[in-house]
Amino acid sequence: MSRETEAVSTNPTPPPARVLVIEDETTLAGLIAAYLSRAGYATTTVHTGPDGVQAVREHAPDVVILDLGLPGLDGIEVCRQIRTFSDCYVIVVTARKDEVDTLIGLSVGADAYVTKPFSVRELLARVQTVLRRPRTGSTSASETPSSEPIRVVGALRVDPNGHRVHLADTEVALTPTERDLLITLARRPTMAFTRRQLIDVIWGTDWVGDEHLVDVHVAHLRRKLGDDPDTGRYVTTVRGIGYRMGQG
Ligand code: CA
Numbered sequence: 666m667s668r669e670t671e672a673v674s675t676n677p678t679p680p681p682a683r684v685l686v687i688e689d690e691t692t693l694a695g696l697i698a699a700y701l702s703r704a705g706y707a708t709t710t711v712h713t714g715p716d717g718v719q720a721v722r723e724h725a726p727d728v729v730i731l732d733l734g735l736p737g738l739d740g741i742e743v744c745r746q747i748r749t750f751s752d753c754y755v756i757v758v759t760a761r762k763d764e765v766d767t768l769i770g771l772s773v774g775a776d777a778y779v780t781k782p783f784s785v786r787e788l789l790a791r792v793q794t795v796l797r798r799p800r801t802g803s804t805s806a807s808e809t810p811s812s813e814p815i816r817v818v819g820a821l822r823v824d825p826n827g828h829r830v831h832l833a834d835t836e837v838a839l840t841p842t843e844r845d846l847l848i849t850l851a852r853r854p855t856m857a858f859t860r861r862q863l864i865d866v867i868w869g870t871d872w873v874g875d876e877h878l879v880d881v882h883v884a885h886l887r888r889k890l891g892d893d894p895d896t897g898r899y900v901t902t903v904r905g906i907g908y909r910m911g912q913g
Contacts (some may be wrong), residue, residue, distance in 0.1 A: 670806045681707045685718035685726035687743065688758070689735050697730065698786040701792065714738025718746045721753065729793050732777070733764065744775055752840050754795040758783070758823055762875075776842045777868075778878065794869055816851040817912040821899045822891060823851040832890060841888045842867065846879075850900060850910040857903040883908060 684706045688694035690710060698708045711720045712821045714737040721729060730745065733740035744755055757775040777791055802871075813825040822831040825848050839847070845867045850858065860876040883900055886892075892899045899911045 680730065681705055682792075683707045683709070683724055683726040684728045684730065684792060685717070685720050685724060686710045686730045687712075687714070687720070687735065687740070688730070689713065690730040690732070692781070697785055697788060700789060704789055706792070712736075712865055714743045721747050723752050725751070726753050728756060728795060730756050730758060730788065730792070732758045734760065748840065754841070755797065756788075756791055758788075775881075778875075794871065797869060800860045812850065813854070816910060818899050821911075823847055825852055837889055839886065839889060842882050842888065846882055846886060847900070850908060854912075855908040857906045858911040859907040863907065877908070 685700050686694050686697050689712045694710045698710045701708045709720060709724050711717050714735040731740050731744060754777045756777045756779060758779050758781060760781050762780050776795055779788055779791055812911050816823040820833045830839055830847060849866050860879040863879050887894055887897055887900060888901050896902050901909045901911050
């Protein structure tokens with residue numbers, strides 16, 4: 666008993682992050698799950714689309730690793746359904762790199778993409794990176810100014826303190842990534858961010874991958890805000906640079 670007490674008082678361990686693997690190739694799914702479990706994650710594995718949606722409801726995972734080609738319900742539809750009730754991180758596993766472009770148009774709301782073939786080590790790195798991201802919703806008070814100005818652009822109101830976004834009088838349901846993007850832009854409203862700068866703030870400076878990912882999330886964000894898909898009013902495209910908050 667005393668040993669337990671000591672362990673708790675000197676090194677309080679947070680509960681392990683929960684990862685759900687939705688992958689129909691059972692050997693690959695087992696390999697991923699074993700690797701993640703060894704790395705300390707509480708891992709669950711399912712093999713079909715409908716089971717995937719059900720498992721997100723039951724287990725409320727922190728991260729979902731989602732294969733696109735699934736029986737029963739394809740990964741795109743699974744992601745859409747998950748997004749109607751969960752803001753967990755979704756890492757999509759695609760067979761082709763150009764599928765990411767298709768996903769932009771479909772606005773499925775994934776947070777990261779990994780292209781097959783990948784190493785489990787690479788996948789683990791992705792999981793660690795999304796979980797390490799500086800979540801705007803969980804930043805401690807000591808790291809942020811106690812009061813940041815609320816940014817208003819037309820009907821859009823972004824509150825960096827309360828981490829809330831309203832359009833007219835209605836709160837907009839955003840994924841953590843979309844909210845982080847908008848709040849990052851709102852904190853420096855006169856600054857045009859490059860994609861890399863946004864990645865450094867939101868995904869972390871050690872993020873390696875296609876900077877196109879930013880465009881995916883801007884596209885999702887614009888759709889939810891009813892913004893122009895190409896130029897944007899709330900999130901403005903700055904030609905040759907990247908993105909800036911719209912001017913209020
Ligand atoms: Ca598959």
